[in-house]
Amino acid sequence: MSFSPITHLRHVDIAVPDFDKQVAFYTDNWGLVTTGGERDVTYFAAEGSPEQYIVRVRRAAEKRLDLIALGAADRATVDALAARLGTEGVTLVSEPADLQTPGGGYGFRFFDLEGRTVEVSADVQTRRHRKIEEKEDIPVRLSHVVFNSPEPEKMTAWYEKHLNFRLSDTNTHPRMGGLFWFLRCSDQHHSIAISRGPHTALNHVSFELRGLDEYLRGSGRLVRAGIPKIWGPGRHRAGDNTFTYFHDPHGNTMEYTTELATIDEDTWHPSIFDVTEPETSDVWGIAETADEWISKQMFNDPDKGVFVAPPM
Structure with a gap:
């Protein structure tokens, strides 16, 4: 169940x-x-x-x-x-x-x-889809979404209480405390994550590619097309997934990823990862060093839609 x-x-x-x-x-x-x-x-x-x-x-x-x-x-x-x-x-x-x-x-x-x-x-009707073939560098599916919150501890507790999400892992800083909370509703490491930020906003939306080769090909294709790259390629410690982050035309952050970890509910215990350890942000060590500039690129603009339902 x-x-x-x-x-x-x-x-x-x-x-x-x-x-x-x-x-x-x-x-x-x-x-x-x-x-x-x-x-x-x-x-x-x-x-x-x-x-x-x-x-x-x-x-x-x-x-x-x-x-x-x-x-x-x-x-x-x-x-x-x-x-x-x-x-x-x-x-x-x-x-x-x-x-x-x-x-x-x-x-x-x-x-x-x-x-x-x-x-x-x-009961939403499924769409006719197809298997993504080797070397096709396009998204297979939506992976996860991350929110910025000025009160991330409260947001995390809210999703745990009302929707029964479970905490998979946390990224922390010795002085600033918790920075990221990764929440799951299934065996996928996270479908939602909460990031500490200066205001309520969208942090990023992540799209999963077929595999490592397709992910790298897709990341390179976007770089060659001149899409503004924020960070990556790299691999996170929490979730063990790859990452390359880009800005869309309106400054929203979009991510290409693959190989997000799956969870065994009987054996999993949440870990606390220190972001001052370089491996927490990028296990591979080939991405740009995570710094204040990168964080600010994902702060986004304050969301104009809070407590205002969309018209459709």
Whole structure:
């Protein structure tokens, strides 16, 4: 039996003022495919993923995170979670109902502790997808999302309490204390992580590639295309996954990754990793040294969408 009502991360939805430039980034550079939309909204899928879409881009006057969407096993789980959150004082944005987005399904929305809109859904139709072949340097699926929080300990406790996420590992600094909390809802090391930051914001969205060779090829392709690189290639200690971080046209951080660790629930114990040890940030030792400049690139702008539900 699953320890969390959440099965996985479905999609991340963002709003941006320069809509055409953001759409071009995902199609021409990042390796996603459009699966529908209308004049001011475009849905993007990963060729290797059964999810109807993993990113939605909406035209808006201001940049914001519209929502993150999480999967649940079935309608009964959706109903039970909505009822439970209501009794626990969580603000519901919408009650459980049939969804009008691609693939349909059944779900509801609520605000997390800092006002991000979260959707939980089940019974979404799967998309016809395919096996990503050797040397194809495009995303297979959405891997994880990381939030910046000025009160990360409270955010971590909120996701543990209300959605039953479990702590996999923590990155800490001897003077600053905790910096990153990696949270799982399945055997994947983390689907969500919370990072200490100066304000509520999106830290980064991560996309998994087929394997190490495809990850390196994809990272190199983006560098050659002139996409601003922040950090990488390298391999983190927590999660044991590779990383290369880039900026999209609106300053959001997007990551290519692969080989994220899986967890054995019977034997796993969370570790505390010291970021002053170089191996914590990059086991390989080939990425740029993690410094204040790199951290600031991922602080992002304060999110304009907190406690304001997106229009769709």
